[in-house]
Amino acid sequence: MIRPQALLCPKPEGLYCAPGDFFIDPVRPVARAVITHGHADHARAGHGAVLATPQTLGIMAERYGEGFAEARQAAAYGEAVARDDVEVTLVPAGHVLGSAQAVVRWRGLTMVVSGDYKRRRDPTCPPFEPVACDVFISEATFGLPVFRHPDDAEEVRKLLRSVRQFPERSHIVGAYALGKAQRIIALLREAGWERPIYVHGALERLNRLYEGHGIDLGPLEPATSSAKKADFAGQIIVAPPGALADRWSRRFPDPVAAFASGWMRVRARARQRGVELPLVISDHADWDELTATIDEIRPGELWITHGREEALARWAELHGVPARALALVGYEEEDDD
Known part of the structure; x- marks a missing residue:
């Protein structure tokens, strides 16, 4: 043996x-x-x-x-x-x-x-x-x-309900650049979100790589595509988690800070990061x-x-x-x- x-x-x-x-x-x-x-x-x-x-x-x-x-x-x-x-x-x-x-x-x-x-x-x-x-x-x-993760689709529906509830605000979803960001985008598409999703520049290369391997992410736009805050009202922006507390986020109208992570099950972690809408979605x-x-x-x-x-x-x-x-x-x- x-x-x-x-x-x-x-x-x-x-x-x-x-x-x-x-x-x-x-x-x-x-x-x-x-x-x-x-x-x-x-x-x-x-x-x-x-x-x-x-x-x-x-x-x-x-x-x-x-x-x-x-x-x-x-x-x-x-x-x-x-x-x-x-x-x-x-x-x-x-x-x-x-x-x-x-x-x-x-x-x-x-x-x-x-x-x-x-x-x-x-x-x-x-x-x-x-x-x-x-x-x-x-x-x-x-x-x-x-740690028992809830249904991913229900977490995405939670995000979409918040968008409908606060149409005057933008929603910034913190998601890790490799894997989580693309998965959130794909889950949003499956949930029926057909509008452009705005993405932080740090995600663009990996998004293209995913699409090059046949993963359809739908219409994406740079989060810098407009200088007017009002243009992002009711929109969803996906960005690295660090961007939630960065000056970069100030360009958006009264943003709702969301974060997609298995650690959002721990309320203290959500509070520490200033997350208003925790999304318990883990890879x-x-x-x-x-x-x-x-x-x-x-x-x-x-x-x-x-x-x-x-x-x-x-x-x-x-x-x-x-x-x-x-x-x-x-x-x-x-x-x-």
């Missing part, structure tokens, strides 16, 4: 695969890296060679420039890639465009690194695919029972989704990389799945980069 630690083990740089000599989502430059998705806490520049989905490689090039790594290799979902005698396959994680779980196989042992993931439908990326494995290595960003699995995923996969072992590790490990143990917390550092609580 091969010990899982012989295939993947935690190091200061991140999870290391000794038989294949590569790291998964390393937090500092390494010779060979497998990258699960394009958020900055998982996808850093400066590696020698990078293996990722074509979408993630495109995101990294957009954010860091074409020279973000010495070499790159694209792997489509389901395509097996050999690293020495280790096989690596990327399967959808449902987190953001191009996000993947890394399925690592060696000598009959299968370990799955989830990266960041969610289980609910997202119109901007393929859904999470569960993979049978000996060891499932999961995040636990929202790994506490208090991470909540407690019920985390536990349901473990129950569905039923791995031989559960390893937890980052987040609320202790509670999820305890739940797994009580349900017959041996678990351990890896306590990896360098990964943010959510995808705010």
Whole structure:
């Protein structure tokens, strides 16, 4: 019986695969890296060679420039890639465009690194695919029972009700530039909002990248398209979260500050950010989704990389799945980069 630690083990740089000599989502430059998705806490520049989905490689090039790594290799979902005698396959994680779980196989042992993931439908990326494995290595960003995310569509309807209630005001939705912003826009389109959505300049390049991969975001306009405050009355603006408290927001008429994040479940966080309209929409699995995923996969072992590790490990143990917390550092609580 091969010990899982012989295939993947935690190091200061991140999870290391000794038989294949590569790291998964390393937090500092390494010779060979497998990258699960394009958020900055998982996808850093400066590696020698990078293996990722074509979408993630495109995101990294957009954010860091074409020279973000010495070499790159694209792997489509389901395509097996050999690293020495280790096989690596990327399967959808449902987190953001191009996000993947890394399925690592060696000598009959299968370990799955989830990266960041969610289980609910997202119109901007393929859904999470569960993979049978000996060891499932999961995040636990929202790994506490208090975190149970409401229905995404209902949160968007809450936003639209506020727009109807306050037609003289603008609504600025704080949303992370990669993934969340595009998902909010797509959900608004599904809810019937056909008017132009105004976007902060920091979102424009990633919006174009999403559209280049076939994600229809509908009519978008720069949030600087008019100098008159009155022109933005009754309109929706999507911007990075930091813009909510920035001088930039003063160009809009009496803006309603909204913020789309799983952390908006915590009222104190909403108050700290001055958020008038919290929208509990997350790109991470909540407690019920985390536990349901473990129950569905039923791995031989559960390893937890980052987040609320202790509670999820305890739940797994009580349900017959041996678990351990890896306590990896360098990964943010959510995808705010």
